[in-house]
Amino acid sequence: xxxxxxxxxxxxIDRITEELITKEDILWQLGKKERQxxxxxxxxxxxxxxxxxxxxxxxxISFLKLPILFIVLQIFVLILIPFLVYxxxxxxxxxxxxxxx
Amino acid sequence: MSxxxxxxxxxxxxxxxxxxxxxxxxxxxxxxxxxxxxNPDLSEDIVQDTMLKSYQNIKKYNGSSSxxxxxITIANRIYFDxxxxxxxxxxxxxxxQILGQRKLSWQLQQNNDRWSATLESFKELKPDIRAAVxxxxxxxxxxxxxxKLMGVKSGTVKSRVHVGLIQLRKGLLGxxxx
Numbered sequence: 001x002x003x004x005x006x007x008x009x010x011x012x013i014d015r016i017t018e019e020l021i022t023k024e025d026i027l028w029q030l031g032k033k034e035r036q037x038x039x040x041x042x043x044x045x046x047x048x049x050x051x052x053x054x055x056x057x058x059x060x061i062s063f064l065k066l067p068i069l070f071i072v073l074q075i076f077v078l079i080l081i082p083f084l085v086y087x088x089x090x091x092x093x094x095x096x097x098x099x100x101x
Numbered sequence: 102m103s104x105x106x107x108x109x110x111x112x113x114x115x116x117x118x119x120x121x122x123x124x125x126x127x128x129x130x131x132x133x134x135x136x137x138x139x140n141p142d143l144s145e146d147i148v149q150d151t152m153l154k155s156y157q158n159i160k161k162y163n164g165s166s167s168x169x170x171x172x173i174t175i176a177n178r179i180y181f182d183x184x185x186x187x188x189x190x191x192x193x194x195x196x197x198q199i200l201g202q203r204k205l206s207w208q209l210q211q212n213n214d215r216w217s218a219t220l221e222s223f224k225e226l227k228p229d230i231r232a233a234v235x236x237x238x239x240x241x242x243x244x245x246x247x248x249k250l251m252g253v254k255s256g257t258v259k260s261r262v263h264v265g266l267i268q269l270r271k272g273l274l275g276x277x278x279x
Contacts, residue, residue, distance in 0.1 A: 006269065009219040010239050013136050016208045021127060026120040026152070033153040 046084050053077060104168055111159050119156050122168070127152075130172050136239065137232055138180060139224050140201025141208065147183075151176045166249070174250050177232060184228055222272030226265050233261035234269070 057073045104125070110118030130151060134144035154175050155162075162171055186194065202224065206216040223231065229251070236247045237258070244255040244262075251258065 006219055006223065006234075007239055009217050009223070010136050010235070012209055012212070012214040012217075012220075013139075013205070014132050015212050015214070016135070016205075021124065023117075023120045023124050026124050026127070027116060029149055030116065030120065030152060030156060033149055034156075037153060 043084070046080065050077065050080060050084075053080075105164075108159065108162065108164070108168065111156070112162075116156075119159065123152055123155070126169050126172055129169055130176060133173060133235075133240070134176055134180070135205070136235055137228070138198075138201070139205055139220075140198055141204050142201055143180075143183075143197065147176050147179050150179045154179070166246075170246070170250060173236075174252075177251055180232075181228065218273055219269070222269045225272055226268055230261045230265040230268070233258050234265035237262045 053073060053076065060073070102121070104122060107118045107122040111122055127148065131144055131148050134147050135141060138144050138147070151172055155172055158175075162168070166174075183194070202216075209216055223234075226234065232251060233247060236242045236250060237244070242250065244258045247258045248255040
């Protein structure tokens with residue numbers, strides 16, 4: 001096999017015509033990707049925040065013996081979970097999901 | 102407007118300038134990825150991820166390499182990160198690869214071309230070897246440049262290209278014998 005054979009075969013792929021992309025398409029895709037990235041970031045931060053909160057609760061109960069703080073933190077967690085669900089629902093809105101798939 | 106000017110504007114978070122700049126290089130990037138991944142859908146996904154990463158990090162671009170080379174570096178990292186994903190996702194990635202190759206093969210047929218034995222052997226190469234062979238022999242980059250693009254030493258690139266060409270020859274000889 002010569003180098004040219006490989007290059008000729010690969011150049012076939014270059015000849016495949018792709019649909020025309022405009023600047024507006026790029027801007028739209030960039031906006032969509034930015035929103036996806038932000039949602040992902042919020043989810044990840046919230047997840048680590050939740051883990052931290054659970055650990056803090058555990059330490060508080062075992063070392064300081066303050067059950068009232070535990071209850072307060074649990075209420076906070078109960079607010080955080082619906083918030084996460086809300087974020088998840090927003091990211092799965094039909095238009096976004098269909099397009100993503 | 103020159104690339105340099107668009108880059109400067111994009112560094113000031115001018116989305117319009119970035120879109121204009123990316124549009125100029127998108128086609129080259131997509132075709133590079135198509136040859137590397139041999140999967141149209143995956144290539145499109147990586148192009149979009151590269152677009153976001155390059156937009157977010159454009160301030161780090163210092164102009165020491167061409168903008169296209171910088172995009173290829175980012176795209177390579179994204180592609181290899183995808184391949185490194187957890188074991189449970191590997192089967193899914195493999196299935197997508199098969200579907201992607203079928204799609205590419207069909208697109209070639211639409212252009213009156215066919216999926217040849219050479220392309221089949223090229224597909225069988227490990228992705229890091231495939232990338233090295235592609236950048237060296239198709240795009241004509243030097244070993245040093247490829248090393249920078251892939252984040253490895255030039256000696257490693259040389260060895261990957263060498264191994265790749267041997268495997269390609271073996272693959273083709275095997276096909277002829279078979």
